[in-house]
Every structure is written in C-alpha cells, then in structure tokens.
Amino acid sequence: MQLFYSKELTESDREFSFSREESKHISKVLRKKEGDTLYITNGLGLQFTGIITFSSPNKCVIKLLHKKLQPIKDYRLHLAVAPTKMNDRYEWFLEKATEIGIDEITPIICDHSERKVIKHDRFERILQSAMKQSLQSYLPKLHNAITYSEFIAQHTDDQLLIAHCEETKKQSLKNVLQLKSCTTILIGPEGDFSTKEIELALTSGYTAVTLGETRLRTETAAIVATHSVSFLNEL
Numbered sequence: 644m645q646l647f648y649s650k651e652l653t654e655s656d657r658e659f660s661f662s663r664e665e666s667k668h669i670s671k672v673l674r675k676k677e678g679d680t681l682y683i684t685n686g687l688g689l690q691f692t693g694i695i696t697f698s699s700p701n702k703c704v705i706k707l708l709h710k711k712l713q714p715i716k717d718y719r720l721h722l723a724v725a726p727t728k729m730n731d732r733y734e735w736f737l738e739k740a741t742e743i744g745i746d747e748i749t750p751i752i753c754d755h756s757e758r759k760v761i762k763h764d765r766f767e768r769i770l771q772s773a774m775k776q777s778l779q780s781y782l783p784k785l786h787n788a789i790t791y792s793e794f795i796a797q798h799t800d801d802q803l804l805i806a807h808c809e810e811t812k813k814q815s816l817k818n819v820l821q822l823k824s825c826t827t828i829l830i831g832p833e834g835d836f837s838t839k840e841i842e843l844a845l846t847s848g849y850t851a852v853t854l855g856e857t858r859l860r861t862e863t864a865a866i867v868a869t870h871s872v873s874f875l876n877e878l
Contacts, residue, residue: 644682645673646775648782652685659683659693659705666703669695681705686774686782688713713780718876719825721747723794724865725832726758733761734769736862740869741773741783749798750788755834761788791840795847798827803849805829806864807836813851816868822876828852830865 647669652659661669669675676698683691683705690711697704722745727733737748748770750761767785774782789797801824804816808831820826829836829844836844845851854867 644778646690646778647681647683648686648771648775649683650686650782652683652689652691654689654710656691657707658696659691659707661703661705663701666698667700669703670698670700675703684774684780686771686780688715688780690780715781716744716746716876717823718872719746720744720869720872721749721798721800721825721827722830722865722868723749723751723798723827724830725753725756725791725861726750726761726788727861728757728833730758730762732860732862734766736865737766737769737785738773739866741770741779742777743866743869744779744873745783745869746781747784747786749786749794751791751794751829752788753791753832754837754840756832757834758832759788763787791836792843794829795843800827801825803827803844803847804852805836805841805844805849806852806854806868807831807841808858809835809838809841811841811851813853816852816854816871817875819850819852820872820875826872828868828872830861830868833861 675695677695679695681693690713691707692709693705693707696706752759770783770785802821806828854864859867
C-alpha cells in the first residue's frame with residue numbers, strides 16, 4: 644500500500660485532481676494508469692480510497708469511492724526541541740518522531756543554540772513524507788520557531804516536563820508521566836539549557852525529568868522521549 648497526501652481533500656469530495664508535479668510522479672515514475680487504486684489522506688485523520696479515471700504527466704484524476712476516519716489517540720505529545728547545529732540531525736528526529744507518533748513540534752531558540760534559523764518548508768515536507776511512509780492519517784503540527792522564553796510564556800498543557808543534563812534533582816520520565824493526557828516536553832540544544840532557562844521552566848510549572856542513565860544528543864533525546872511516551876501510553 645502506498646499513501647498519498649493532499650491537505651485540500653475534504654470529506655464531501657467525490658473527485659480529486661492531483662497537482663502537475665504529483666501527477667507526473669504517479670503516471671511516469673509509478674506508472675499508474677486508469678483503473679488503478681490509490682489511497683490518499685488529508686493529514687487530518689481522513690483516508691480515502693479511489694480509482695484513477697484519467698492519468699497523464701500533466702493531470703491525474705481520481706474518483707473517490709470510500710473514506711474512513713483514523714481514530715484519534717487518547718493522548719497528545721508536544722515536543723519543543725532546539726534546532727541542532729547539523730541540520731540533518733534535526734530532520735532525522737522529525738522523520739522518526741512522526742513514524743513513532745507525535746502530535747506537535749516547536750523548534751525553540753535557546754541561550755546555547757548554535758542554529759537559530761530553520762527551513763520550515765523543508766521540515767514540513769519531511770513530516771509529510773514520514774506520515775505517508777508510516778501509513779498514518781494525521782500530520783504532526785509544525786509550529787514556527789520561537790524563543791525559549793516566548794514558548795514558556797505562551798504554552799500550557801496538562802503536563803509540562805523539561806529534560807536537561809544538569810546534576811540536579813530529576814525524576815524518571817516513566818515515573819512522572821501522566822498517561823492519557825496532553826504532555827509537553829522541552830529538549831535543549833547541544834550545549835543544554837542554561838541554568839537560567841532551567842530555573843524559568845521550574846518556576847513556570849515544569850517538572851525536571853531524566854530520559855536515562857546516559858547523556859544523549861538532542862535528536863536522540865527527542866526520539867527517546869517520543870518513544871517512551873508512546874510506549875507507556877500503549878501498555
């Protein structure tokens with residue numbers, strides 16, 4: 644099964660035309676022809692099944708026959724992760740977190756951040772590709788990059804957690820995680836959060852957590868957090 648994506652699809656649609664770029668991919672690369680079945684999601688939980696009624700490199704039209712709504716998870720995870728110095732590491736995190744199951748991502752610019760500019764459009768395409776590859780129907784929400792202090796001031800959730808490397812009192816994520824709830828976890832840059840940032844989080848209602856006994860890279864910590872929350876909620 645191969646899944647396609649279009650955010651323009653709505654529940655009432657009975658026919659859909661792909662963009663010229665996607666039509667070329669379908670007809671010339673995948674060699675799909677009239678009568679072939681395609682599966683499409685709008686990234687909002689709906690998955691459509693249809694057959695191709697017209698196929699050419701310039702235009703591919705599909706008649707939508709069936710639709711189903713993928714159930715919503717009974718928990719939500721929002722990761723606020725500082726961009727990594729090497730951009731490909733952050734892209735790896737985006738891809739794998741989407742495959743595992745994440746709902747929202749916010750790049751946060753911290754005191755020790757070496758990268759302060761992100762490629763939002765490229766990141767969005769990576770999320771879309773990972774969603775299709777893992778046959779999911781919900782596209783994670785990618786927020787614009789924001790400063791750490793702005794995120795702390797603007798964001799609230801059922802449970803607020805910060806994972807940092809300072810040798811201070813921290814609890815294991817598995818021991819404090821509230822299941823079936825909305826959780827936000829902060830992950831810092833290569834140089835970790837500054838002491839000032841950690842104090843700001845703690846005074847703003849965040850709980851300090853550890854993700855294990857070893858020191859993890861930013862992108863590894865983000866993946867461990869994503870998998871841990873997913874795994875514990877599915878027990």
